[in-house]
Amino acid sequence: MISLKTAAKKNQHVVRLLVIMVVWMIFMAITRFEKFYTFSNFKTMASQFPEFGVMALGGMLCMMTGGIDLSCVGVANFTAVVCALLMTALGGENGVLPAATFPLFVVLPLVIGAFWGAFNGLLVSKIRIPPILATLGVNELLSGICIVLTGGGSYSSFPKDMTNLIVTDIGGVLPVRLLVFVIVAVVIWFMLEKTTYGTKLRLLGSSEKVAVYSGMKTVPLLIRTYMTSGICSALGGLLMLGTYASARADYGSQYTLQTILIIVLGGVSPLGGKGKMSGVILAIFVLKMLESGINRFQNISSYYISLIWGGVLILAMVLDYVTGDKRSRG
Amino acid sequence: MQKKLKQLLGRTEFYVFLIIVAVGLVIQFRSGKFFTGNNFVDIASAMIVPGIFAVGIFMVLVSGGMDVSFPALASLSAYATTKLLLDMGYEGSVLLPLLIAAVIGGLLGAFNGFFIGYLNLTPMIITLGASSVFKGFMQGALNSKQLAVIPAGMKRFGTTYLLETSNSLNQTSKLSVAFLVLVAVVILIWFLMNKTYFGRGIYAIGGNPAAAKAAGFNVKRTKFLTYTIVGVIASIAGIIRVCMMQQCHPTNMLGMEMNIIAGVVLGGTAITGGAGTMTGCILGTLLIVLVENSMILLGIPTTWKSVFTGALIVIGTGVSALQVLRANRAADKAKARKFRKEGANV
Numbered sequence: 001m002i003s004l005k006t007a008a009k010k011n012q013h014v015v016r017l018l019v020i021m022v023v024w025m026i027f028m029a030i031t032r033f034e035k036f037y038t039f040s041n042f043k044t045m046a047s048q049f050p051e052f053g054v055m056a057l058g059g060m061l062c063m064m065t066g067g068i069d070l071s072c073v074g075v076a077n078f079t080a081v082v083c084a085l086l087m088t089a090l091g092g093e094n095g096v097l098p099a100a101t102f103p104l105f106v107v108l109p110l111v112i113g114a115f116w117g118a119f120n121g122l123l124v125s126k127i128r129i130p131p132i133l134a135t136l137g138v139n140e141l142l143s144g145i146c147i148v149l150t151g152g153g154s155y156s157s158f159p160k161d162m163t164n165l166i167v168t169d170i171g172g173v174l175p176v177r178l179l180v181f182v183i184v185a186v187v188i189w190f191m192l193e194k195t196t197y198g199t200k201l202r203l204l205g206s207s208e209k210v211a212v213y214s215g216m217k218t219v220p221l222l223i224r225t226y227m228t229s230g231i232c233s234a235l236g237g238l239l240m241l242g243t244y245a246s247a248r249a250d251y252g253s254q255y256t257l258q259t260i261l262i263i264v265l266g267g268v269s270p271l272g273g274k275g276k277m278s279g280v281i282l283a284i285f286v287l288k289m290l291e292s293g294i295n296r297f298q299n300i301s302s303y304y305i306s307l308i309w310g311g312v313l314i315l316a317m318v319l320d321y322v323t324g325d326k327r328s329r330g
Numbered sequence: 331m332q333k334k335l336k337q338l339l340g341r342t343e344f345y346v347f348l349i350i351v352a353v354g355l356v357i358q359f360r361s362g363k364f365f366t367g368n369n370f371v372d373i374a375s376a377m378i379v380p381g382i383f384a385v386g387i388f389m390v391l392v393s394g395g396m397d398v399s400f401p402a403l404a405s406l407s408a409y410a411t412t413k414l415l416l417d418m419g420y421e422g423s424v425l426l427p428l429l430i431a432a433v434i435g436g437l438l439g440a441f442n443g444f445f446i447g448y449l450n451l452t453p454m455i456i457t458l459g460a461s462s463v464f465k466g467f468m469q470g471a472l473n474s475k476q477l478a479v480i481p482a483g484m485k486r487f488g489t490t491y492l493l494e495t496s497n498s499l500n501q502t503s504k505l506s507v508a509f510l511v512l513v514a515v516v517i518l519i520w521f522l523m524n525k526t527y528f529g530r531g532i533y534a535i536g537g538n539p540a541a542a543k544a545a546g547f548n549v550k551r552t553k554f555l556t557y558t559i560v561g562v563i564a565s566i567a568g569i570i571r572v573c574m575m576q577q578c579h580p581t582n583m584l585g586m587e588m589n590i591i592a593g594v595v596l597g598g599t600a601i602t603g604g605a606g607t608m609t610g611c612i613l614g615t616l617l618i619v620l621v622e623n624s625m626i627l628l629g630i631p632t633t634w635k636s637v638f639t640g641a642l643i644v645i646g647t648g649v650s651a652l653q654v655l656r657a658n659r660a661a662d663k664a665k666a667r668k669f670r671k672e673g674a675n676v
Contacts, residue, residue, distance in 0.1 A: 068454070123644065123648065127648045127651050127652055127655075128651045128652075128654070128655050129644075129647045129648055129651045130601045130602065130647075130651075132396065132454055132601075133591075133592075133595065133601055133643065133647045134644070134647065136588055136591075136643070137588075137592070137640055137643035137644040137647065138640070138644065139640075140588055140636055140639055140640035140643060141636070141637060141640025141641055141643075141644060142640070143636055143640075144634065144635065144636025144637030144638070144639070144640050145637055147633050147636055147637075148631075148633050148634055148637060151633065152633055257458055257459070257461075257462050260455060260458060261459075264455060270452040270454070270455050271452070301469070301470045301473075303465075303466055303469035303470035304466055304470040304471075305466070306462045306463075306465050306466035306469070306470075307462070307463055307465075307466025307467055307470050307471070308466070309459075309462050309466075310458075310459040310460060310461065310462030310463035310464075310465075310466060311459070311463055313455065313458070313459035313462070314445060314456060314459040314460065314463070317445070317449075317451045317452070317455060317456065317459075318445070318449065318451070321449050321450075321451060
């Protein structure tokens with residue numbers, strides 16, 4: 001019993017999220033049981049959360065170092081636009097994309113993400129621009145390039161062969177997008193918990209000075225972190241290209257707030273140093289369930305979602321304050 | 331004399347001014363339309379709203395904070411004020427709308443200020459959340475729609491002009507009286523920041539909160555009041571924008587935050603707090619407005635706008651970050667030298 005208590009205390013955020021999740025599931029069971037608890041609804045949720053889920057996992061790493069990545073959406077849209085344009089170049093407008101080129105569109109997002117992530121990392125670590133400004137600037141730059149490339153509208157006349165593959169379900173049950181999320185999650189979990197990278201990351205986040213004096217090379221570490229985040233965002237962009245079947249400079253603009261909300265709710269301190277991956281993954285589920293549940297009530301305007309997300313974010317910060325968790329204090 | 335020159339060369343404001351002149355010369359060279367009365371009036375007119383916003387953000391940045399919620403805050407208070415007065419059938423002058431917006435803005439700013447000042451929560455994340463709350467409240471609870479008609483007094487204010495210029499093609503440019511509001515806000519906040527105990531407190535807590543507290547400044551209250559004042563300033567900018575456009579479009583101010591913050595940082599205000607001047611703030615904003623407004627004169631398609639502002643943010647903040655880095659290194663070296671000398675004496 002005591003060990004349960006200490007476990008709960010250690011995983012405060014996880015417990016809190018579990019409580020929210022259970023309460024919400026009961027609430028939905030009472031009010032909209034037949035609409036919420038269907039297999040297809042859960043399958044829809046499972047195929048929709050990966051696009052912002054992978055972005056949140058990458059952003060989590062940046063926040064653990066005490067930084068922030070606000071360029072997720074820019075990198076994602078840039079990837080989507082470039083991939084769509086290249087698909088057209090290879091397969092013709094609304095044409096057929098040769099199956100042999102599919103691997104290219106797996107490698108390309110990784111390369112784009114790594115490039116812009118490394119660029120962010122360089123700005124943050126080498127030139128020492130505050131992460132907020134550096135990543136927001138890159139975000140603005142990338143959405144600007146997207147507007148130039150697409151002419152401001154949405155671009156959808158590319159061959160859909162590859163993107164159709166992304167939105168299918170394996171065996172009619174397992175969405176490919178969920179699979180991508182699981183792979184990314186496993187890789188990041190391995191990096192964080194099974195290699196020295198995770199320890200170094202948390203040390204850097206707790207105190208940069210100590211990290212430097214203990215002989216850590218912080219520059220390559222930061223670049224690697226932002227690169228990982230960039231790759232995650234680029235993969236998110238590829239998934240978005242599949243979901244929307246078009247590319248546009250301002251798709252998913254709500255994800256900037258949503259990913260930060262997920263990371264903070266999941267118990268990662270905005271000042272860096274602490275945080276668990278289990279909390280963040282749980283926060284992703286909770287957020288998707290809340291959103292999907294709210295959408296079951298027709299009379300609630302979708303505009304309220306933005307009000308609710310903002311409110312929940314502030315509430316989460318205040319809860320950390322009230323429970324005496326000094327992590328989120330600025 | 332030499333010392334003064336050296337001082338001038340060491341200031342970010344001086345370089346921003348040089349860049350502004352250079353940009354002006356390039357535009358003049360390319361289009362021949364930069365040094366004209368019309369262009370100057372157009373730019374002054376385009377400066378009004380971003381300028382007022384910039385003054386607010388300048389205060390927040392100097393205090394070591396961050397505010398990305400001010401466009402949503404301004405949109406909400408401007409929309410609520412306009413809608414309220416329309417429903418009342420208000421016909422009077424612009425003073426009442428300004429007052430109501432300022433009160434609403436002050437309350438919304440106090441909302442930010444409470445969490446950031448008294449609970450000491452991270453400003454970036456609180457204002458990001460607040461921005462979403464304000465937007466959601468406006469679009470959800472107030473069910474905001476574009477208002478094509480605004481109260482007569484506000485319309486009168488927006489269409490009263492200080493001066494008009496016209497060129498040989500009979501194109502006229504007009505400068506709204508709202509420009510005077512910008513001038514008033516700049517002077518008032520300059521006075522507040524430089525000549526009052528409260529203003530020096532903002533610089534002090536931005537530089538080092540612990541030291542400021544030890545020196546007797548009330549850190550919590552100063553932060554709280556700073557965000558409240560920013561809310562008031564932003565709302566005034568919001569109302570003025572509605573007056574100048576002569577219609578209320580609830581969402582078209584959203585997304586302005588990045589350009590404004592970039593301008594203030596370009597002007598030499600330290601994003602880490604504690605340093606920055608009003609001159610730099612205005613010059614930096616002028617540079618951003620100039621670049622945005624001159625794209626047409628330069629023959630660059632407007633789709634390139636975000637590319638340019640993004641690049642400007644990255645380069646501008648990069649240069650000022652490198653300057654800080656160099657200054658720190660120089661200080662470290664001096665310390666090491668002093669250390670060696672003292673060591674030799676022992």
